[in-house]
Amino acid sequence: MLDANLRKEIIMEHYLNPLNRQTIEDKNYIKVNTNSETCIDNIDLYVLFDKDTIKDIYFNGEACAISTSATSIMIKLLKGKTIKEAKELIDEYYKMIKGEEHNEELLEEACCYEDIYKQENRIGCATIPWRGLMKALDEYENRK
Amino acid sequence: MNREDFPMMKSGYIYLDNGATTWKPQVVIDKINDYYTKFTANAHRGDYDISLKVDNEYENARDIVKEFINAKTRQEIVFTSGTTDSLNLIVEGFFKDNIEALDEIIIAESEHASNVLPWFRLAKSCGAVVKFCPLDENHYVTLSNLKKVITPRTKVISLAMITNVIGDLRPIKEICEYAHQHNIFVVVDGAQSVAHIKTDVQDLDCDFLAFSGHKMCGPTGIGVLYGKYELLDDIEPKNLGGGMNESFDNIDEVYLKPLPTRLEAGTPNIAGAIGLGAAIEYLQTIGMDKITAYEQELRRYLIRKLEEIPHIKIINIESDSGIVAFNVDGIFAQDVAVYLNKYKVCVRAGNHCAKILKNEVGVKNSVRVSIYFYNTTQELDKLVELLKDKNKILNEML
Structure with missing residues (x-):
């Protein structure tokens, strides 16, 4: 498990300086909106697939520290991964969110939310981008 | 003030979300408890002592509300589940029959969803138009700005007395005066105002007023729809059922009770209503x-x-x-x-x-x-x- 200070550092770094934050007009990207019923986070994801690979992802929107950082971290982790790998990462991430055993090596920086299951009001925030990703995957697979 | 009256104070929280709901004083909790522990029975069935007591308590709560907002008669007070329920009943039960294509409804951008969405739905279904009153530099609604959007097609103006984000107090009395000169109805959302300022519906001369019990020290699930008698009497009941009908022998012979019972089908929220009565009495003592x-x-x-x-x-x-x-x-x-x-x-x-x-x-x-x-x-x-x-x-x- 990552040290508590390191976890916080990762989150704050990705919150204050999120990567890949940009609105994309290119129609080849699948755009999905992801938000939560209980909080006010509102994020758009732009995902570009190339055959079985996630070639590129961007995001934009207004959201709290947890969901903004979780989005930035997720995108960093997923760029260039195959859809199969992405699905495996989704599984591992959700195991972690529930406080279960998970593969730390695969999740890399995303392990900074290892403790989030203790904060009920933040679980929704940490899963927002991942729910968006699943929507985009569905949409891509339905198009095929 | 009066902190000792609220058991929640012992929780150690600093509660600054009173626009969402308020804490309840012991007297309100006791009143609800009494109903569930000392005189549980249904209302309007007074064949035995405790049922008669329930009836009296329930109708007494109506009188308390009537006095509190200075309605003309007790028939003008209908218990609902809250502001949202009241506003929906006003829109669907009254305006649906009184608004037609191209008629105009005026609201403001600072309204709560419950004073926007029912109007959107109505406008969409009948081809009416929802217009927004422009706000001034403080985001306030003023009569002069309202006049800019009022046309001969304007049928109703629906505004919160106090808004839930900006917190501005609208000049409802002046608005009603002007609107009525032009045959326009005025609906007032009192969710954020009735708990905080004195409300006098006769002085305001509004046509309808909606508010919630839980935002004024009362229980959740109870609210009030006030309407001028002749308008309220025109409302098509949303629910039909027990308690609100006088008699029915066949499909052509259904007779409904007079106001306000006609609009309160089924067993009402008895604990809620008498709890609200207790809350109002409590506020009045302060x-x-x-x-x-x-x-x-x-x-x-x-x-x-x-x-x-x-x-x-x-x-x-x-x-x-x-x-x-x-x-x-x-x-x-x-x-x-x-x-x-x-x-x-x-x-x-x-x-x-x-x-x-x-x-x-x-x-x-x-x-x-x-x-x-x-x-x-x-x-x-x-x-x-x-x-x-x-x-x-x-x-x-x-």
Whole structure:
């Protein structure tokens, strides 16, 4: 498990300086909106697939520290991964969110939310981008 | 004021989300408990003592409401589940039959969802038009701005007396006077006002008023629909069933009871209604004018303190209610609320169900503090202390 200070550092770094934050007009990207019923986070994801690979992802929107950082971290982790790998990462991430055993090596920086299951009001925030990703995957697979 | 009356005070929370709901004094809790432990029975079935008692208590609650808002008759008071229920009943039960294609409905961008969406649906279904009253530089509704959007097709103006984000008090009396000269109905959403300022429906001369019990020390699930008798009498009941019919022999011979029972089909929220009655009596012992003045004092105190903090941007410096909306520069409203929660300070973050207000104030989300008479300057000091150091917020918000 990552040290508590390191976890916080990762989150704050990705919150204050999120990567890949940009609105994309290119129609080849699948755009999905992801938000939560209980909080006010509102994020758009732009995902570009190339055959079985996630070639590129961007995001934009207004959201709290947890969901903004979780989005930035997720995108960093997923760029260039195959859809199969992405699905495996989704599984591992959700195991972690529930406080279960998970593969730390695969999740890399995303392990900074290892403790989030203790904060009920933040679980929704940490899963927002991942729910968006699943929507985009569905949409891509339905198009095929 | 009166903190000792509220059992929740023992919880140690600093509760500043009174716009969402309020805490309940012991007298209200006792009243509800009494119904469930000493005289449980249905209303309107008075064949035995406790049922008669329920009947009397339930109808007495109606009289209390009637006196409280100074309605002309008790028939003008209908119990609903809350403001949302009342507004929907007004729109679907009355205006659906009184509005046609191209008629105009005027609301404002600062209205709560429950005073927007029912009108949107009605307009869509019959081809009417929803227009927005332009707001002035303080985001207020003024009569002169309203006049700019009123046309001969305007049928109804529906506004909150006090809004739930900006907290401005609308000049409803003047609006009613002008509107009635032009045959326009006025609907008032009293959710944020009835608990905080004296309400006199005859003086205002509004056609309908909707409000909730739980925002004024009463229980959840109970609210009031007030309407002028002749208008209320025109409302098509949304629900048909027990308690509201006089007789029915066959499909062609169904006779309904007079107001207000006709609009209260089924077993009503008895505990809720008598709990609301107790809440109103409680507020009256304190005095509505005193409550208003004290909340204003607290608000001015908080504004003064917040203005001294450079990283705080107040959205509604001017306001007539106990509502203060602000943002901490560079920190998302929800993160501020989560941080304050760590110190047991309860505030609300979000768009506060006023989703189209962002067009107007340019800010989508904010932190909202809403004060009630049981809050104190010491509690506000604690809030201000926690907000003073931006680094502390950034360090502890996760």
